[in-house]
Amino acid sequence: MSRRTDHTDTSSLENFLRPIVEQFGCDLEAADIAPAGRRRLLRVLVDRDGGISLDDVAEVTRAISKALDREGAADSFIGDGAYTLEVSSPGVDRPLTLPRHWRRNVSRLVAVTLTAGGAVTGRIKSASDEAAELDVDGKVRTVAYADVAKAKVQIEFNRAAGKDDPETPADGTVEEN
Structure with a gap:
């Protein structure tokens, strides 16, 4: 009899994976299991x-794989069938839902939908645990995370090189080793 399930307790899976990921100085952003033909796909961000x-990513992948195999945890979370492990970083299309997401995107352009209605687009100047400061058309606007219904980084194809790095000189030059 297969112990394969149609639904997985995501919080138990994340609790299992979090200490493995954290030993590499990383944060577990998400984990889920989905059917993929006859296999299951364990996707970890x-x-x-x-x-x-x-x-x-390769180091984290190896550590997760070893832990799943060593502790027989794969059967608990995935079932006794074959599975594929996919570890990656979140893409720019991931919503900004935690203060660390805002902090990691300082200097990026974001589109924010507010809970009270309306929207604002601006560049993240700084981010604290409670709010972010955005440069909106040259004016600083503080947006509390509690007031944000949805926020996403905007992809900029025409932004000058080096503009995402606050350490880059104003003239945009980048020194390479």
């Missing part, structure tokens, strides 16, 4: 301040 590299 990780991130950290300063971004995450492919080498970091």
